[in-house]
Amino acid sequence: xxxxxxxxxxxxxxxxxxxxxxxxxxxxxxxxxxxxxxxxxxxxxxxxxxxxxxxxxxxxxxxxxxxxxxxxxxxxxxxxxxxxxxxxxxxxxxxxxxxxxxxxxxxxxxxxxxxxxxxxxxxxxxxxxxxxxxxxxxxxxxxxxxxxxxxxxxxxxxxxxxxxxxxxxxxxxxxxxxxxxxxxxxxxxxxxxxxxxxxxxxxxxxxxxxxxxxxxxxxxxxxxxxxxxxxxxxxxxxxxxxxxxxxxxxxxxxxxxxxxxxxxxxxxxxxxxxxxxxxxxxxxxxxxxxxxxxxxxxxxxxxxxxxxxxxxxxxxxxxxxxxxxxxxxxxxxxxxxxxxxxxxxxxxxxxxxxxxxxxxxxxxxxxxxxxxxxxxxxxxxxxx
Amino acid sequence: xxxxxxxxxxxxxxxxxxxxxxxxxxxxxxxxxxxxxxxxxxxxxxxxxxxxxxxxxxxxxxxxxxxxxxxxxxx
Ligand SMILES: [Zn+2]
Ligand SMILES: [Zn+2]
Numbered sequence: 001x002x003x004x005x006x007x008x009x010x011x012x013x014x015x016x017x018x019x020x021x022x023x024x025x026x027x028x029x030x031x032x033x034x035x036x037x038x039x040x041x042x043x044x045x046x047x048x049x050x051x052x053x054x055x056x057x058x059x060x061x062x063x064x065x066x067x068x069x070x071x072x073x074x075x076x077x078x079x080x081x082x083x084x085x086x087x088x089x090x091x092x093x094x095x096x097x098x099x100x101x102x103x104x105x106x107x108x109x110x111x112x113x114x115x116x117x118x119x120x121x122x123x124x125x126x127x128x129x130x131x132x133x134x135x136x137x138x139x140x141x142x143x144x145x146x147x148x149x150x151x152x153x154x155x156x157x158x159x160x161x162x163x164x165x166x167x168x169x170x171x172x173x174x175x176x177x178x179x180x181x182x183x184x185x186x187x188x189x190x191x192x193x194x195x196x197x198x199x200x201x202x203x204x205x206x207x208x209x210x211x212x213x214x215x216x217x218x219x220x221x222x223x224x225x226x227x228x229x230x231x232x233x234x235x236x237x238x239x240x241x242x243x244x245x246x247x248x249x250x251x252x253x254x255x256x257x258x259x260x261x262x263x264x265x266x267x268x269x270x271x272x273x274x275x276x277x278x279x280x281x282x283x284x285x286x287x288x289x290x291x292x293x294x295x296x297x298x299x300x301x302x303x304x305x306x307x308x309x310x311x312x313x314x315x316x317x318x319x320x321x322x323x324x325x326x327x328x329x330x331x332x333x334x335x336x337x338x339x340x341x342x343x344x345x346x347x348x349x350x351x352x353x354x355x356x357x358x359x360x361x362x363x364x365x366x367x368x369x370x371x372x373x374x375x376x377x378x379x380x381x382x383x384x
Numbered sequence: 385x386x387x388x389x390x391x392x393x394x395x396x397x398x399x400x401x402x403x404x405x406x407x408x409x410x411x412x413x414x415x416x417x418x419x420x421x422x423x424x425x426x427x428x429x430x431x432x433x434x435x436x437x438x439x440x441x442x443x444x445x446x447x448x449x450x451x452x453x454x455x456x457x458x459x
Contacts, residue, residue, distance in 0.1 A: 113414035145455040147448065158448035162435035170430070185418050236436055249455050288418030293411055302407045310399025317391050329386045341394065348401035355401075355408035362408075362416045 003035050003200050013204030016095035016130075016263075016282070021200055032200045044085040045199050047207060051081045059131065060086060060207040087210050087259065089134065091194040094201045095263040095282045099128055102265035102280045109287050115301070117294040123269035130282060132202060132261035133183065134174040134210040136217050137191065139256040140167040142225045146233060150243035159243070161233045165225070172220055174259070175208045182368060185288045186281045189262050193283065197261070207261065222252055276369050290365035 003012045005023035012021040020029040047060035103125045110121050148159040169191040173183035237243050263282025268275050271292065278289035326332060439448045
């Protein structure tokens, strides 16, 4: 459905900052209420589907924006697929962030990073797409009684935990094309700003297709509720590593669910021929993504810092040794300082390991940004 | 002489480990955005009621089992 300017018949675009439909040609602006939506008695809307031949992504377009680059893999391999009737959403959070703002947010983040390669800082931001992602929002009543037993200092302990939770607008990504980990990082959305769906909101934007079945999503709801509850309960248990869950009686009822479209900006850029996709929450401006670090920058930083801190440590050790009157190796052995030194080294290796965990996390997130996210999914689907 | 080598070795270990940690921390702040997995897990949509009961004393295990059967039957 294309909405045309009443003045000059040019296709209109939705302006996120003003919340109006605007005409690029003559500058007119219209309220959405000035346009009637076509009859949607069958609960469907008509959209034009495009698909990417490189990664298999499918995107729906309402209006004139035509695709040349794939938002997921950054390849110029997008072709027109067909007109399709898709399930009509109940509600929508319209874009609040404009394209320029989204790119600025990412650029601001990247320009600050001391370890980011210069060519990434000056990224080419041509492939920017505003995409509405389908989400299913659930109100769930969840109860559970859990019986735990375990040990504290070799004493047997017994615990019961009862949870009664009323989840409101639990958001669940309803598009298989997206990495769930990624969409979860985009949360939270302010669902109090949901408005009834109008297809004019899609003008100038893309939409992802709802491709989960209700059954699949309901399983996911159960799983997510259980995870949230279990995590919370685990925190209340004394000595949780030594506790075992003996019996659990989970029960959930879905009270209400609605299909909503939530706004996400996608921006793909290339670094050494590899595409990276950053996403920005189109409502809250939250930026999600990780970029590779320049090894040269990181290692030179590490080298210089090591030199400085080691000299400092040497000075302190020198003072410590003279205070303790350690003059020869013999003193260390006879006065049993060896154990203390082992403990000291172990502590610092612990600090190193904490840093290492962080690095592993960064690498994981960089991979996710690289894979975001269709290539991974498309590959899985082909293997089936 | 040997004591000097020990001092240097210890100093390098300390210096390197701390530097690595600081670098990792700065790298995380510099190159990784939007990681709030902790917060997402703790998200507050909804109302929570949590009841905790810990069993003590000589009959702890019997009381616990009793409550367990009760919970099972009430389903
Ligand atoms: Zn016009
Ligand atoms: Zn693609």
